[in-house]
Amino acid sequence: MGKEDPGLYDYLPYYDRPKITWPGGARLAFWCAPNIEHYELDPPLNPSRTSWPRPVPDVLHYAWRDHGNRVGIWRMLDAMDRYGVRGSISLNVAVCDHFPEIAAACRERGWEFFSHGIYNTRYTYNMSEEQERAFIEDVKMSIRKWSGQELAGWLAPALTLTERTMDLLAEAGIIYTLDLFHDDQPLPVNVRSGRLISVPYSLEINDFTSLLQGNATPRDYTDAIKAQFDRLYQEGADNGQVMCLPLHPFLIGQPHRLRQFEEALDYITSHDKVWLATGREIAGYYLTHHYDAFQAAIAAGKKRGEA
Amino acid sequence: MTLPANYFDYPYRRPGMDHDRYPYSNLFKRKPVLWPSGARIALWIVPTLEFFPLDMAPKGVKPPGGLERPFPDYWNYTLRDYGNRVGFARLFRALESRGLKASVAMSSRLAERYPHVLQEVNRLGFELIAHGIDMHHIHATGIAREVEREWIERCLSTLRRLSGQPVKGWYSPAYSESGDTLDLVAAAGCDYVCDWVNDDMPYQLQTKTGSLCAMPHAYEISDLQIFHFYKYKPAQFVEQVMDHFDFLYREAAASGGRIVALSLRPWISGVPHRIAAVEQVLDRLARRAGVWSATGSEILAAWKAQQ
Numbered sequence: 001m002g003k004e005d006p007g008l009y010d011y012l013p014y015y016d017r018p019k020i021t022w023p024g025g026a027r028l029a030f031w032c033a034p035n036i037e038h039y040e041l042d043p044p045l046n047p048s049r050t051s052w053p054r055p056v057p058d059v060l061h062y063a064w065r066d067h068g069n070r071v072g073i074w075r076m077l078d079a080m081d082r083y084g085v086r087g088s089i090s091l092n093v094a095v096c097d098h099f100p101e102i103a104a105a106c107r108e109r110g111w112e113f114f115s116h117g118i119y120n121t122r123y124t125y126n127m128s129e130e131q132e133r134a135f136i137e138d139v140k141m142s143i144r145k146w147s148g149q150e151l152a153g154w155l156a157p158a159l160t161l162t163e164r165t166m167d168l169l170a171e172a173g174i175i176y177t178l179d180l181f182h183d184d185q186p187l188p189v190n191v192r193s194g195r196l197i198s199v200p201y202s203l204e205i206n207d208f209t210s211l212l213q214g215n216a217t218p219r220d221y222t223d224a225i226k227a228q229f230d231r232l233y234q235e236g237a238d239n240g241q242v243m244c245l246p247l248h249p250f251l252i253g254q255p256h257r258l259r260q261f262e263e264a265l266d267y268i269t270s271h272d273k274v275w276l277a278t279g280r281e282i283a284g285y286y287l288t289h290h291y292d293a294f295q296a297a298i299a300a301g302k303k304r305g306e307a
Numbered sequence: 308m309t310l311p312a313n314y315f316d317y318p319y320r321r322p323g324m325d326h327d328r329y330p331y332s333n334l335f336k337r338k339p340v341l342w343p344s345g346a347r348i349a350l351w352i353v354p355t356l357e358f359f360p361l362d363m364a365p366k367g368v369k370p371p372g373g374l375e376r377p378f379p380d381y382w383n384y385t386l387r388d389y390g391n392r393v394g395f396a397r398l399f400r401a402l403e404s405r406g407l408k409a410s411v412a413m414s415s416r417l418a419e420r421y422p423h424v425l426q427e428v429n430r431l432g433f434e435l436i437a438h439g440i441d442m443h444h445i446h447a448t449g450i451a452r453e454v455e456r457e458w459i460e461r462c463l464s465t466l467r468r469l470s471g472q473p474v475k476g477w478y479s480p481a482y483s484e485s486g487d488t489l490d491l492v493a494a495a496g497c498d499y500v501c502d503w504v505n506d507d508m509p510y511q512l513q514t515k516t517g518s519l520c521a522m523p524h525a526y527e528i529s530d531l532q533i534f535h536f537y538k539y540k541p542a543q544f545v546e547q548v549m550d551h552f553d554f555l556y557r558e559a560a561a562s563g564g565r566i567v568a569l570s571l572r573p574w575i576s577g578v579p580h581r582i583a584a585v586e587q588v589l590d591r592l593a594r595r596a597g598v599w600s601a602t603g604s605e606i607l608a609a610w611k612a613q614q
Contacts (some may be wrong), residue, residue, distance in 0.1 A: 041326050043316050048312075054368050055448040059502050060482040064526060066505035071334045075558075097320045099331055101385050118317065128309035135315070137543035215537045218547065253343075255507070 008166055008189050009182060009198070010298045011306060018293035020185060020240035022285065026275035027236030028229075029282045033155075033178075033201065034076060034247045035090040035208075036106070036115060038098055039065045043121035049160065051121040065250045069099055072253020077105060079258060083265040085226055088112040088279040090155045090178075090246070093142035094119050103146045112278040113147040114173075115139045117157025126162045132162060136172045152280040155179060155201060170194035176283035184232065184241060186286040188295055197291065199242065199283050204228070207248040211257070218260035225264040233271065242282055322436020329512055329521070330490065340508065340613050346599035347559035348552065349606045350592055351568045352407060353501070353524065354398055355438060355478070356424060358414040363443035366383035370442045370481035371531055372574065386414040387574045390605070391421055394577020401586050405429055405593045406440040410603040411502065412438035415465040417578070420560045425469055434602035436476035436501065437462050452487050459491050476501060476603045478524070493517035499607050507565060509610045520611075522568070522603055525551070534581065541584035548588050566606060567592070 008172060011046040022029050042056045052058035054205050080087060089106050091113050096103035106113065117124070118138060126275060136154075143151045155178040170191040177189060178201035189196040203209050205228050210216040216224065225245065245264075252261050268274065277285075319325035327445055342349050347547060357372070359449045361384045365373040372381040372387055402409050405480045411433045418425045439446065440462050446455055459477075459554055467474050478501035494516035499509070504526035512519045526532055533544050548569070555565040569588070571577075576585050601609075 040319070042312075044316075046310065046314070054483060057448070057484060057486055059479075059484045060504065060526070063503045063505035067507075069505050070332060070505055074333060074335045080465075092318065094320050096324060098325070100322060101333060118320075122314070126308040126310050131310060131315065215539075217537075217539060217543050218550065254551070255554035256528055256547045258554050259550055 006180075008180065008191075009187055010302065012187065012294070012298055012301060014183075017185075017239070018290060018297050019238075020286070020290050022275045024275060025151070025273060027240060027273045028233050029240065029242045029285075030229075031277050031279055031282060032080065032085050032087050032245045032247065033090050033279065034073075034087050035155075036069075036073065036102060037065065037116065037120040037248070038069065038095050040119050040121045041229070043119065046123045046125055048125035049123050049158075053244070063107045066255055068076045068248060068250030069095070069102060070248035072251075073105075074101060075253045075258055076247065076261070077109070077173070077188075079262050079265060081109070081209055082148045083262070083269045084170040085265055085269065086111055086278055087275060088114055088153070090114060090116040091143070092116050092119050092157065093139050093146070096142065096146040107147050108171060112280050113143045113149055113151075113154030114155065114178075115143065115151055116155050118142075120158050123158055124156055124165060127162055129164055129168070132168055136174075138166055140172060142225050151201070152176060152283060154179060166196060167192045170196040174234070175287065176255045176279060178203075178244075178279070186242065186283065186290070188298065189229050189290060195291070196226070197283055197286060199244075199279055201244050201288075202228075202246055205295070207257075208246075208248050209215055211251050218257045220262045221257075222260040226267050228273075229268055231241060233274070238275075244279075327513055329510060332510060335562060337508070338613070339501065340610055342564040342599050342609060343604045344599065345597065347556055347564060347597040348595075348599065349564060349566045349602055349609070350407070350598050350600045351522070351566055351606055352402065352600070353412055353436070353568060353570045353603070354395065354402075354408040354409055355412040355570060356391055356414065356417055356478070357387065357438065357570045357572065357574075358391070358417040358420065358441040360416070360441055360443050363441075365443070367449065368445045368447045368481055368483045370445060370533055371485075372572070373442060387565050390572060390574030390577055391417055391424060394573030395424060396577075397582050398571060398573050399427055399431060399586065400553055401589055402584065403543060405589050407589060407593060407600045408433065408602050408605075410434040410436050410476060412436040413461040413466065414438050414441040414477070414480070416441040418466055418469050422469070425442060425447050429472070433487050434476065434604055435466055435470050435472045435474050436478050436603065437466050437474050437497070438478045439606075441482040442480050445481055445483050446488050446567060447483050450485055452485075452491075454456060455485055455487055456491050456494075459488075459495050463495050463497070476522070478502065478610075482526070489519060490515045493519040498604060501603075508565075509607055511614075522607060523566050526566040526572060527569070530572055530575040530581075531570065541581050544581070544584050545568055545587050551593060552595075557599075
């Protein structure tokens with residue numbers, strides 16, 4: 001409490017920084033991050049946030065979200081399959097316990113499983129360090145159990161964090177966070193031990209912030225996705241970029257939105273020099289090829305008094 | 308800060324839902340349904356006629372469209388009342404002239420106050436759905452079970468007595484339920500509810516008292532969501548409803564009959580500058596081959612016969 005900046009990253013000029021290259025000379029690493037979530041009907045109370053706008057049972061909002069797991073996800077998977085776009089799922093790991101066929105469908109496709117906590121109704125706010133460490137461990141074990149993968153990425157459940165989260169993620173061997181929105185490229189995150197990077201997610205072309213909170217029509221949303229792509233693809237000719245398309249099956253899987261979603265995927269996949277990647281692949285490539293140069297540039301900037 | 312240990316208890320973290328109202332079911336693993344005459348789409352039109360009392364002073368769950376200005380809120384009272392005087396007449400004529408059926412959800416106080424409206428429902432052969440006593444009687448946790456039982460019985464007995472219809476459908480005001488609503492509604496002789504928007508097809512609910520199904524009362528393309536909350540223009544309503552229809556029409560070819568539910572409130576859809584958009588949608592749906600205009604009870608009966 002009571003500091004004016006998160007202290008998690010240093011300043012780095014946008015147009016004067018090391019150059020990112022991607023495999024195959026791609027200008028842009030594109031990745032798609034469906035949020036596979038379950039919101040509990042009657043979750044325990046966290047003092048910092050209520051779970052539902054209405055008293056339990058909030059039938060309207062619960063059912064609206066539940067549509068994603070019964071109906072929406074299957075349509076979304078079908079559309080992504082048709083355009084050859086792999087998902088990196090932002091997973092409430094309890095979804096695997098509740099709906100094993102959803103976990104199986106993502107595993108069979110070879111998709112990446114990364115953490116979005118246990119339920120979307122269990123917030124990180126107010127956890128002690130010990131509790132948060134155990135929470136991260138639960139997620140790690142669950143992801144290993146359901147996917148056979150070692151957990152690499154973290155988007156905090158409902159984007160709720162503590163001041164310790166980034167340190168604990170690095171300590172647990174997680175390599176990328178998606179909770180920082182300060183840049184369009186991956187960047188080092190300052191943690192007390194280990195190595196952590198931020199990978200761009202998006203709260204701008206996220207179906208939740210766009211369609212639901214931003215009142216974008218399905219056509220507006222597709223236009224925004226294309227415009228985001230066009231600009232990053234253009235800038236990617238000079239310095240490799242990352243574009244993430246975050247989704248929620250309860251929104252994108254509605255019948256009136258799917259054709260527009262397919263149009264967006266068609267547009268993106270019809271370009272060359274686009275690396276259709278997962279979050280883990282982007283983070284891994286950056287760590288191997290670019291992390292050191294970025295750290296050096298940040299250190300040099302500090303020395304010159306720029307940051 | 309620390310959270311109580313039970314914040315990390317996950318009592319329902321196992322296969323299935325976190326409640327016992329229905330089991331998980333993947334829409335695409337169910338037996339395809341055949342509608343009469345091989346129709347692809349059952350068109351279920353649900354005009355919703357609501358009485359908002361002048362002295363309602365909403366608290367707790369606030370119904371959309373509720374009166375929130377200081378008493379006497381003539382502004383909102385008369386705008387809602389307009390729907391029950393002028394808007395519904397316009398909407399009913401649009402349905403009648405196209406030979407379309409409807410299931411009209413109605414507050415029982417409205418049926419008592421405006422007998423002409425109910426006469427029109429019966430004259431046109433529309434089904435009547437119970438929509439609570441009025442928009443001040445919101446079913447939610449905090450209402451004693453006996454009180455809620457009396458509300459439900461009062462609503463149903465009034466509508467059944469005044470209409471002569473059996474009244475088998477229930478739609479809770481503001482899609483709001485208490486934990487008892489489903490049991491009470493089933494005990495009162497209803498066959499289906501319209502509050503669970505988590506599916507695109509009917510499904511069976513579990514109650515302690517009788518057989519009850521959830522009907523897919525598409526929320527995202529309701530006029531409430533499209534006009535009142537998202538604030539889209541009439542042309543955008545047409546676009547999205549048609550996208551919704553086209554997607555389900557195509558899906559029906561491979562996956563069996565689907566349902567398109569149009570949830571229309573005359574205080575929203577029945578105004579002069581929007582009615583043309585509704586009529587345009589009705590025209591386009593009515594002229595498509597393979598569209599079966601039906602009431603909720605007819606659709607449910609056809610579905611049940613195949614389970």
